[in-house]
Amino acid sequence: MNSAFGGGGVRGVLGYIGIALAVIILVNLVVRRLGGWKKLLGWISRQIRQTVRAFVEPIAARRRYRRRLRLLSQVLRDSEGWAEAERAIVAAAGISPGMAPYAVALAKQRIGVLVAGASELEPPKPWSADSQDPRLWWIDRADLPESVSVREMPLLVCVGTDAGGGYVIMLDLLSGPRTLSVYGVDRTARAVVQAMAAQLDVRLPVGAIEVAEGIHPRHDGMPLEEAARRLGAWFVVGVGPLAGPLPAGRRMLSLGVARGSSRLLEAMPDQSLRLLGAPPWLRIDPLPLAKAVARSIRRLPPHEFESGVPFSPAAVSTDDLSDLDVSAGTVGVSALTSDEGKTASWS
Incomplete structure (x- = not known):
């Protein structure tokens, strides 16, 4: 009895070992067909990372969105920040007649x-060029020169934050062409135009x-052609050319893309904005x-004009198609051609 029992136990163990060896051999064959253990383990690791992500x-x-929302809200309500951004534009433009500043990256x-x-x-000091892009000039807010008298102060609008969420990007609507066109993905472009118009x-x-x-669906505006001719209107916001x-x-x-020369702001499929002509x-x-x-909205500072009235319509209308005396790099074509992978030190 003991011999029979012992023999059966050994045979059972050997049977289990044989099954285990068969499974190992089959698994090894399957893994080889899949490219080997290294490739399989790499695939499993990627799947785990993707699941966690x-x-x-x-x-x-959501946390990034909330941080950037707080940053934008703080800057929009900060009248001193708006004033310093305008002073930075004026100071940069006064360095050389060939200077054409068109945007600001504002931080604390x-x-x-x-x-x-x-x-x-x-x-010149206290300015410094960015280490990665010579067309991005930095200055500490404490070192900004005193404001000087100019014929027309920059008119800035906030368009969002940089990709890293550390700086607020503002565009000067009085630099370059008389038209800013926001086009691309309609949902993003429409929201940006509504925020800028506000x-x-x-x-x-x-x-x-x-x-x-x-x-805006809740605003019954007049037709675009009539809006452009309305007496007293300086800025017109409309759809299409x-x-x-x-006038x-x-x-x-x-x-949408307007008629004639225009600064182009494209709403991309990844929900970002690309300013054509910028780096x-x-x-x-x-x-x-x-x-x-x-x-x-109730705490935005008013825009200060040096000369009081912001515009004086000319007696004769000029076609916007002739408004092409704009410095290279501000509209239409990027001034960087071979360094698309280059990133500024702040982004």
């Missing part, structure tokens, strides 16, 4: 000014801006902009 990324994205401690026509110019409506004098039909030239003394914010590394995050403007 799928759970973590929405939480991280320093200000960056994006300039065209100055790639070979060495910035800023202009609050900061400019009453009646200086006319929002045409089609911009005008049938004729933009003299007017500027336009267009949802390729500059990607703007506009997602928190609409909510930040809605929260801060």
Whole structure:
């Protein structure tokens, strides 16, 4: 009995060992067909990382959104920040006649000014050129020179944060062409135009801006052609191109590509904004902009004009197609051609 029992136990163990060896051999054959253990383990590792990222990324994205929303809200309500950004534009423009500053990157401690026509110019102290892009000039906010008298102060609008969420990007609507066209993904472009129009409506004098039909579903504006001709309108916000030239003394914010020369702001499929003519590394995050403007709309500082009245329409209308005397790099074509992978030190 003991011998039989012992023999059966040994046979059972050997049977289990045989089954285990068969499984190992089969698994090894399958793994070899899949490319080997190293490839299989790499695939498993990637799947685990992707699964973890799928759970973590929405939480991280929400936290990024909230941080950038707070940053935008703080800057929009900070009248001193607006004034210093305008002073930085004026100071940069006064360094050389060939300077054409068109955007500002505003942070707590320093200000960056994006300039065209100055790639070979060495910035004077206290300015410093960015280590990665010579067209981005930095200055500490404490070192900004006193404001000087100019014929027309820059008119800045906030369009979002940089890709890293550390700086607020502002565009000067009075530099370059008379029209700014926001186009691309309609949902993003429309929200950006609405937020910019709200800023202009609050900061400019009453009646200086006319929002045409089609911009906001709750605003029954007049047709675009009539809005562009309305007496007293300085800025016109509308959808699509005008049938004729933009009247003299007017500027336009267009949802869609406008007629004639225009600064182009493209809404990308990844929900970012790309300013054509700016360095390729500059990607703007506009997602928190609409909510930040809605929260801060009653606390936006008014725009200060040096000469009181912001415009004086000319007696004869000029076609916007002839408005092409713009420094290279500010509209249409990027001034960087071979360094698309280059990133500024702040982004």
